[in-house]
Amino acid sequence: MRETKIIIIVLILAFSMVSCHQTGHDYYYHELEKIDHRQNRELARKEVAAISGEIVRQSEDLRMYHLLLVAEMSEEVKPNRNIDTARKLIDYYEESGDKMKLLRSYIVAGTIYANCSDSPKALSYFYKAEDMLAERKDLELRNKLYGKMAKLQLRHNMPEAARVHAKLVFNYCRQQNDTAGMMEALLFISATYHNLPEEITHLQKANKLAKEFGQDSLQNSIQFALATYFVERGHYLTAKPLAVSLRERMPASEQHKLNALLCQIYYQTGQPDSACYYGEKVMENGNSVSKRDAHKILAYIDILRGQRNEAVRHLDQYIELDDELKHIANSEAIAQADAFYHNQKQEQENEKLRADNDKKYYIIVLGMALLVVLTALYVTYIYRHRRRQELMEMRIEHLEQLKRDYAKADVDALKQAVETLESTSIWQRLATLSDNDHPSDEDWQKLSETVNQTYEGFSTRLMRLCHPSPHEYHVCLLLKAGFEPVRIATLTFRSKSAVSTVRSRLYEKTFGKKGSAKDWDEVIRTL
Numbered sequence: 001m002r003e004t005k006i007i008i009i010v011l012i013l014a015f016s017m018v019s020c021h022q023t024g025h026d027y028y029y030h031e032l033e034k035i036d037h038r039q040n041r042e043l044a045r046k047e048v049a050a051i052s053g054e055i056v057r058q059s060e061d062l063r064m065y066h067l068l069l070v071a072e073m074s075e076e077v078k079p080n081r082n083i084d085t086a087r088k089l090i091d092y093y094e095e096s097g098d099k100m101k102l103l104r105s106y107i108v109a110g111t112i113y114a115n116c117s118d119s120p121k122a123l124s125y126f127y128k129a130e131d132m133l134a135e136r137k138d139l140e141l142r143n144k145l146y147g148k149m150a151k152l153q154l155r156h157n158m159p160e161a162a163r164v165h166a167k168l169v170f171n172y173c174r175q176q177n178d179t180a181g182m183m184e185a186l187l188f189i190s191a192t193y194h195n196l197p198e199e200i201t202h203l204q205k206a207n208k209l210a211k212e213f214g215q216d217s218l219q220n221s222i223q224f225a226l227a228t229y230f231v232e233r234g235h236y237l238t239a240k241p242l243a244v245s246l247r248e249r250m251p252a253s254e255q256h257k258l259n260a261l262l263c264q265i266y267y268q269t270g271q272p273d274s275a276c277y278y279g280e281k282v283m284e285n286g287n288s289v290s291k292r293d294a295h296k297i298l299a300y301i302d303i304l305r306g307q308r309n310e311a312v313r314h315l316d317q318y319i320e321l322d323d324e325l326k327h328i329a330n331s332e333a334i335a336q337a338d339a340f341y342h343n344q345k346q347e348q349e350n351e352k353l354r355a356d357n358d359k360k361y362y363i364i365v366l367g368m369a370l371l372v373v374l375t376a377l378y379v380t381y382i383y384r385h386r387r388r389q390e391l392m393e394m395r396i397e398h399l400e401q402l403k404r405d406y407a408k409a410d411v412d413a414l415k416q417a418v419e420t421l422e423s424t425s426i427w428q429r430l431a432t433l434s435d436n437d438h439p440s441d442e443d444w445q446k447l448s449e450t451v452n453q454t455y456e457g458f459s460t461r462l463m464r465l466c467h468p469s470p471h472e473y474h475v476c477l478l479l480k481a482g483f484e485p486v487r488i489a490t491l492t493f494r495s496k497s498a499v500s501t502v503r504s505r506l507y508e509k510t511f512g513k514k515g516s517a518k519d520w521d522e523v524i525r526t527l
Helices: 002-036 041-050 060-077 083-096 099-115 119-133 139-155 159-175 179-192 198-213 216-232 236-244 252-268 272-285 288-304 308-354 359-408 411-422 425-432 441-454 458-465 470-480 485-491 496-511 517-526
Strands: none
Touching: 002 041, 002 060, 041 060, 060 083, 060 099, 083 099, 099 119, 099 139, 119 139, 139 159, 139 179, 159 179, 179 198, 179 216, 198 216, 216 236, 216 252, 236 252, 252 272, 252 288, 272 288, 288 308, 411 425, 411 441, 425 441, 441 458, 441 470, 458 470, 470 485, 470 496, 470 517, 485 496, 496 517
């Protein structure tokens, strides 16, 4: 009898424990579902964080559901870069068979890989989610997925694919009467038509919607995009009122972009003081892109004002930032090529487990990776070539300014400088040195010091224009000292034709175009 009572008590306790466990599971699952469907996402984030301590003691099903919500909500606040989270969610839901949560896990995984700059992997997960959505009519998820795909494809120069997905987002938002979503979609669509007439059409549609429905923050973005559109096409007077009206309305985080745009507009409309004002504001809080653009404009303004030192400083900063941004862009392109290669190679290895027919596939993957790398190298070459062209143009502008300054110089002072130089011991020595004697290193050093004393900063100005070899520098010193080419040939132990070649080569190396020896003599005279 006593043994029977003990057995009954044990059974009752076991049943109670199972019931409590089941009750706890149902309670927390219900809580997670409430959080999942809550419209107030800020409140949902707080609630999901509040039950984190309890969820760790629950079943794997609850823990994975909780992890999915955390991953989605982290993405709303800041990019979640935890690849392990993505793999864990996908592995679990592929095995459990919960298709809806698997679909959401694919979107989370695509987002994480996109934030980790692994676009091929990100797109592969987005495409899997798209295939699953074909069986569903969930407009909210479609909007979310296609918006992410459009953004990623646009970032990686796939405008046609991005346009398809952005138009889908626009149609879904229109069905749901989501005006803000429609305007954002129109902004995306316009970006896919960059430098094409359709771009302005979609921007104007978005602007009209923003005005009708009082969407101030979006209207600011659209108006800035319109101003940028007109500036890129040289319609500065059209862009000016659009940009000026944004000065008090632009968010602080975006203000530097507006300042950079205003700097360019005021420069191009003949208001250099205003351009300098906004250029300096860019220097206070701008990013690398806006600072680079502002440095270029400020350099042009300083050249026009004859402020050579300031112009060179801005030019150096422009080149440094431009090189840095090109390096980042090229690094990203190569990283994408590398990611593309490794992802495709992994796919090829998986395919090999299923079939023995992957040899051609491997060659295709390798060829595509090589093509991307070659494209990146070509882009690097184009960027460097453009930078060199810009540098040459600024040097030519600098030379023209030097010529204008030289034309305004005091003739008597220039004549006095020549007479002073010719009266020095080193000049007399070089003028009378026998044809068989060669100037010593000490002679060259003394000549350099004498020329720079007479024409203050000559060597510094020369080095800013070009980087001559020792022999080229000697030729430049002798030219500045007033020696004729025949005498220069004797002093440098070269033929007269060789000296002419050096002078014309210096001009071409400095300005990127053919020039005669006399053209270089003119440059030396103005320095």
